[in-house]
Amino acid sequence: MTSYYQSTRQLTPPIDAKQAVLKGISDDGGLFVWPELGEKPLDLKTVCQLDYQGIAQLVFEKLMSGYTKEELSECIKNAYANSFEGQDITPLKPVGEVSVLELFRGPTSAFKDVALTILPWFLSKALAGTNQKALILTATSGDTGKAAMSGFQDVDQTGICVFYPDGKVSSVQYKQMASQEGQNVRVFGVQGNFDDAQSMVKKLFLDEDLKAKLAKDQVVLSSANSINIGRLIPQIVYYFDAYRQLINQGTIQVGDPVSFSVPTGNFGDVLAGYYASLLGLPVKTFYVASNANNVLTDFLETGIYDRRRPFIQTISPSMDILISSNLERLLYYASNKDQAKVAQWMEDLATKGYYELDEETKKAIQSQFKGGYYDDAALKETIAKTYQDTGYVLDPHTAAAYALAKDALASGEQGPIIALSTASPYKFTQDVLDALGLQEDDPWQAMQKLSKIDADPIPAPLAKLPEAPILHTAVIAPSEMKDNVAKAAQEIFA
Numbered sequence: 001m002t003s004y005y006q007s008t009r010q011l012t013p014p015i016d017a018k019q020a021v022l023k024g025i026s027d028d029g030g031l032f033v034w035p036e037l038g039e040k041p042l043d044l045k046t047v048c049q050l051d052y053q054g055i056a057q058l059v060f061e062k063l064m065s066g067y068t069k070e071e072l073s074e075c076i077k078n079a080y081a082n083s084f085e086g087q088d089i090t091p092l093k094p095v096g097e098v099s100v101l102e103l104f105r106g107p108t109s110a111f112k113d114v115a116l117t118i119l120p121w122f123l124s125k126a127l128a129g130t131n132q133k134a135l136i137l138t139a140t141s142g143d144t145g146k147a148a149m150s151g152f153q154d155v156d157q158t159g160i161c162v163f164y165p166d167g168k169v170s171s172v173q174y175k176q177m178a179s180q181e182g183q184n185v186r187v188f189g190v191q192g193n194f195d196d197a198q199s200m201v202k203k204l205f206l207d208e209d210l211k212a213k214l215a216k217d218q219v220v221l222s223s224a225n226s227i228n229i230g231r232l233i234p235q236i237v238y239y240f241d242a243y244r245q246l247i248n249q250g251t252i253q254v255g256d257p258v259s260f261s262v263p264t265g266n267f268g269d270v271l272a273g274y275y276a277s278l279l280g281l282p283v284k285t286f287y288v289a290s291n292a293n294n295v296l297t298d299f300l301e302t303g304i305y306d307r308r309r310p311f312i313q314t315i316s317p318s319m320d321i322l323i324s325s326n327l328e329r330l331l332y333y334a335s336n337k338d339q340a341k342v343a344q345w346m347e348d349l350a351t352k353g354y355y356e357l358d359e360e361t362k363k364a365i366q367s368q369f370k371g372g373y374y375d376d377a378a379l380k381e382t383i384a385k386t387y388q389d390t391g392y393v394l395d396p397h398t399a400a401a402y403a404l405a406k407d408a409l410a411s412g413e414q415g416p417i418i419a420l421s422t423a424s425p426y427k428f429t430q431d432v433l434d435a436l437g438l439q440e441d442d443p444w445q446a447m448q449k450l451s452k453i454d455a456d457p458i459p460a461p462l463a464k465l466p467e468a469p470i471l472h473t474a475v476i477a478p479s480e481m482k483d484n485v486a487k488a489a490q491e492i493f494a
């Protein structure tokens with residue numbers, strides 16, 4: 001059964017995974033889904049005998065049509081052989097009554113590395129044999145840009161331009177981006193805020209003049225956005241791998257149900273878990289953890305998704321989001337693949353700012369998903385209490401998932417619950433120290449200070465940062481982004 005992809009919103013011509021990776025998003029604005037996902041599960045016993053790379057191979061062979069087995073195995077090797085800290089790509093650690101799945105052992109100490117180390121290879125294989133080249137444009141508020149550049153660095157037939165709001169990212173984030181190596185990498189500070197950079201990137205994707213210019217050199221613009229199936233599918237792997245580790249630790253036996261608690265923003269991470277369940281992983285409940293931006297908590301309780309509310313800046317910025325794009329894929333499956341309904345909900349969201357599920361779809365989602373949210377004070381309290389009780393240091397995003405897992409256990413959930421950890425505490429050192437009552441204003445001093453009380457050392461790439469040379473110094477106005485993209489394309493692909 002080959003996996004052919006089509007839009008969530010209407011019947012579109014089926015395309016294979018290679019084409020879906022290249023296209024990113026469907027022409028009708030919908031997201032690519034494989035309708036038969038769930039009809040042919042993986043054999044759980046077999047999965048549990050494999051290592052991370054083996055599970056990845058099995059999952060990808062099922063979902064990544066158009067790629068040969070050899071291509072997939074090369075992608076896996078390129079992504080995971082050397083760029084993660086140890087043999088275990090995503091280690092599972094018992095922390096109190098909860099198991100914490102560490103997704104941050106990659107090159108930039110954030111969970112986005114798991115997908116962004118392999119997406120460039122998926123893209124490169126899809127371009128191989130053609131004369132086409134892909135130039136990735138990314139606007140970033142800090143984290144995604146670094147993880148994307150690190151993944152695309154020197155990957156054939158690809159280049160990347162990252163735009164961050166000048167003066168509005170943390171000093172660590174700035175240094176991470178400004179010191180990025182790679183012949184095919186360009187970084188620009190943009191005058192204004194994140195939205196200014198983001199709006200201009202969106203405009204450039206639609207700029208016919210720019211596209212025509214680039215097309216002369218067979219360059220197409222592309223994005224490394226989390227709605228790309230090439231980012232979503234790699235995240236399925238660690239759900240199975242976490243399950244395998246729980247078996248190896250003697251906590252469960254093959255077939256036993258488990259629950260996951262996931263710090264959620266754009267809904268990509270937790271959706272990958274849902275895909276794993278459609279592929280046969282026995283999951284009881286997905287706990288969807290949010291911060292003060294609690295649009296998903298309300299949605300899971302009421303069936304009404306209402307983005308008409310203030311945007312709140314929190315200490316878990318990667319979850320500061322009011323529109324969770326990947327939720328559209330859950331709506332597709334939970335509504336029994338009713339594309340007309342999905343299209344209507346998305347239209348309502350765009351025009352009215354909210355939509356309301358029908359009773360049946362709402363029940364289907366509520367049977368597997370539960371939400372919960374924690375404001376900054378509650379997150380800091382969780383960081384402090386967890387450190388006190390267990391000696392383990394949580395980052396502010398992981399703290400939301402941990403708190404929700406603990407609250408679920410306290411109210412009768414049987415467990416086991418796996419809380420996904422999406423960032424190293426060293427990426428958010430100052431807020432973490434603050435939670436622990438150890439304020440420190442200098443970011444590098446803060447890392448040193450944290451390393452004295454955290455058994456886990458400073459991740460090597462972060463430890464090297466203070467000495468890393470600055471390679472990118474350009475600061476430009478939004479109106480200069482277009483010319484700089486054209487120039488970058490010429491230089492990179494010359």
Ligand SMILES: *Cc1c(COP(=O)(O)O)cnc(C)c1O
Nearest residue numbers: 264265266267268269318422423
């Ligand atoms: C991106 C991100 C999240 C949210 O993941 P989604 O897939 O967008 O739901 C959570 N925590 C951290 C640290 C992240 O970088």
